[in-house]
Amino acid sequence: MFARLFVLPSTLFICLLMLLPMAPAQAVGLPSLLNGSPKAQPEATEPLGQSLDEVIKSLENDQQRAKLLADLKKLRNATKKAQTPEEDGVLGLIGGTLASLEKQFSGADSPLTRWSEELDLAKDELSALMLPASEWLPMLFAFALILMLWSLLAAALIWLGHRVRTRFGLTEELPQHPKTWDMLRFALRKLGPWLIALLITVYMSYALPSSLGKYLAMVLAYALVVGTCFSAICVIAFSVLDGPHRHRALYILRHQAFRPLWLIGSFAAFGEALNDPRMVTSLGIHLAHTTATIANVLAAIFTGLFILRFRRPIAHLIRNQPLSRRLTRRALSDTIEILGTFWYLPALVLVAISLFATFVSAGDTSTALRQSLICTVLLVLCMVINGLVRRHALKPQRGVKRHALYSDRLKSFFYTLAHLSVWLAFIELGLRVWGMSLIRFTEGEGHEVSVKLFSLGGTLIFAWLIWILSDTAVHHALTRSRKGQANARAQTMMPLIRNVLFVAIFIIGMIVALANMGMNVTPLLAGAGVIGLAIGFGAQSLVADLITGLFIIIEDSLAIDDYVDVGGHLGTVEGLTIRTVRLRDIDGIVHTIPFSEIKSIKNYSREFGYAIFRVAVPYNMEIDDAIKLMREVGQKMRTDPIQRRNIWSPLEIQGVESFESGSAILRARFKTAPIKQWEVSRAFNLSLKRHLDEAGLDLATPRMSIQVVTAGGGLEKE
Incomplete structure (x- = not known):
């Protein structure tokens, strides 16, 4: 009923619109009706009534109603065709893109036009600053006085630090394997004098009147201090990556990279400081903006030159991984090898994109150039913190703990979480530089997604912790022995138990993670049960x-x-x-x-073995003499430095076992270590043969008895 009431007024209104072009007098009264003017109501009553009568007649007639319906359909199709954009395909897309680029780079709003306008305005502001010499002298005096005071204080502090290092025998450069205190002392030596001198200079500069020279001197000193701080942090970051076969690359970076890094940091800090409101007021908006842009561009250019100059030492630092990691993590090592070889290409692309964005935006210092430099500083700080955490993790523990295996693996687990936290903090800060934030995303539109992702990550981390504890418990239980070393049983069972345990924890963890993400795992469990039964019956x-x-x-x-x-x-x-x-x-x-x-x-390898000997006694040798000789050989074997560890008992003579070819067979044996019975047998036989040769006896010579019948019927025996 409601639908009918809604459709009927709509149809009437459309029909009125269709009839309006045909009756100009009627169209005049409709706006007055819609405007609700009391004076216009009498004039519009008669045309509106006539329009309604015509609409009613059209709807009562079947032919006219069908014609009206066909006209409405044509109007609808024409409206859709007018609203639907024409698709030109790939060529049209390319042409539209080129047209938009041409429009952006030409005309009054092109980058060249905006750059020329910006430079003209900056030139005008610079001309306005050209004051008489009488007014420039106080500004130059303040500028020179502040820089001279800052330099003298820094030189005095540097001399004092040199005297202290000489007095206590401290080195000025970082050692080959620097500790945390060495890196902190290096940073204080490089940065401390200049920073302390700057603070003192700032305090003393309050006595001087405010002027452009004073502000420029403070900005220049600030930029140089920040450049020193940036270069010191980068050198420390390189030193944190110290390891085997990296000493030459670190030596190059420590002794040659400090000044290029200092220039990069100084230009970037100078461009940032020129955005200060006092500098903008003193220099002018356009002049400060242009100067800051030039400083940032120089910082980007020096960054590209630094990348090209030191690409090989940094690639050496990235590629050179410990041998244990190269052997156990082949895929990770190959990936790091590729990244180390071509690391400078994306870095140069980033610099080029920053310069291009700066050009397109006509020197807007809030674009990609500043943001890229800030992200670079954050990345260096992240590397330093991760390196310090890794150094602390590799520090050997003092003393022997009862559960050292648990503590080592748990320590590795928590240090891995610490590395992950540092990288997450870097990602959050980097996104904030670009105007985004993970925290704001989790608190806003992405709340549900973030809750599911956090539950998934928490489940995986908890499953990882359970795996570490259970695997360590299995390893501790199977390798526990008197000597504290892994035995053959542990080597046999450990891979099997670890695989079964890992699969079980992985499956349970994935099911719990899917359940936490809102998925219904009941059909999955039922399907797994059916599949398990099918496998059990089909693979007996x-x-x-x-x-x-x-x-x-x-x-x-x-x-x-x-x-x-x-x-x-x-x-x-x-x-x-x-x-x-x-x-x-x-x-x-x-x-x-x-x-x-x-x-x-x-x-043949359990507990012990027996080396068994079967010796054929020569026919011309007494049994007792043979037994005595065998005991002597056995005693000599037990005193032999090579075989005495394999022989666990005296020679046991078991007597005459049988007779073969007219010789008595003596049986004897040694109790030996597992799998050593054959080695002992070979050594005993060799020693016995040498003793018989010395006695002139032939061991195990076959005997043959020959009877010859003579002509007189007698027998001769040989």
Whole structure:
């Protein structure tokens, strides 16, 4: 009902608009009606009534109503066609872009025109400052007096500092491996005299009257002090990156980069100081603006020259990573290698973009140039703070703690969070320089998104902490022994347990994170259960391998570096997974055997072994003499410096085992260290053979009995 009441007046109003062009007299009365003028109401009553009658007649007639509907549709289509912009395609887009650029760089609003106007206005303001010589002398006197006072105070403080360093034997430059105190002392030596002299000069300058010379001197001193501070901070940042094979690059940067950095910081600070309201009032808006822009442009140009000059030492600092990181984190090392090689290209592009933005904006010092320089300073400070945090993290701890493994890994975890916090602070400050803020985003439109992201990050950090604690507990439990060293069982079980533990924590953490972000994880859990059942029924052999391997590992039937006989293959265990065991035999062939195919395990590496000897006694040697000789050889073996660690018992003579080829076979054995029985056997046989050779006896010579029948029927035996 409401829709009908709304459609009917709308239709009537449209029809009135359609009829207005056809009746000029009627159109005259409509504005008066809409304006609500009391005097115009009688004049508009008759035309309005006639219009309504015509509309009613048109709606009562089917043909006229259909025609009116068709006209309204045509009007609607024409309106849409007029409102829809024509799409010219890619060429049209390119042409429109070029046209907009041409419009921006030509005409009265082009950068060249604005630059010429700005320079003309600055020239006029400079001409206005050309006062008579009588008025310039006090300004020049104030300028020279302040700079002279500041320089003399700084020189006196530098001389005093030099005397103190000479008295206590302190070095002026940073040592090869500077500590935190060394870097702080270096910054104070470079910055302290000039900063203290500036503060004293500012206090004493209040006695002088306000003038342009006084303000210019203070601005110049301020810019030079800021440049010194900037260069000192950069040199400290380079020194924080000290490490193996970086000494030459650090030497170059410490001794050659200070003055270029000082120029960059001084010009940037000078351009910033010229925006002070007092300087703007004294010099003029356009003159101060132009001078500040020139100073910022010079800072950007010197930055580009610094990048080109020192690109190789800085690339060396970036690329040269510790050996442990290069071996364990190959992807990260390759990425850092690429960044170190081409780091100067994006830096030069940033400088070029800043200069281009400054030109386009006609020297607007609030554009990308100032913001880029401030972001550079923030980046240097971030690097310094991160370097100091890293140095503190690498500092060796005093004493041996009971739970040193826990403390080391937790310390690494918290230091990583500290590095992350420093970088987040840098990102927030950098965004504020460009007029944005993460904090304002989280408090405004992005509140819900930020809450979900914070919950995700908190869940991942908490899962990481749980992983560290559980992995450390497993490592501590499996490697605990009398000697405090990892045993073969720990090397066997630790990778398996760590993998299972990591997968479990990762899955639980992802489910909790998705739940915190507002997702319904119930279908996901149900689907995972169904998939698990399908895998269990469809991969029975895999399940058999997993279960058998789990029991083998729990029962400690074999471990890495054990010498075993498994499935008809004899070799050393090189690796274990949750499904297979990997052996390498004596020929170097690797055998991968599923756990489900293992029926029995012969392990030669557990607790001890026996070196068994079977010695054939010569026929012309008494048994007792042979036993005595074997005991002598055994005793000599036990005193041998090489073999005595492998032999754990005296030689055990087990007696005559059998007879072969007319010789008695004596059996004896040594109790040996695991896997050393074959080495002991070979050494014993060699020593016994040498003793028999010295005695003129032939060991294990086959005997043959020959009977010859003579012609007289007698026997001769040989």
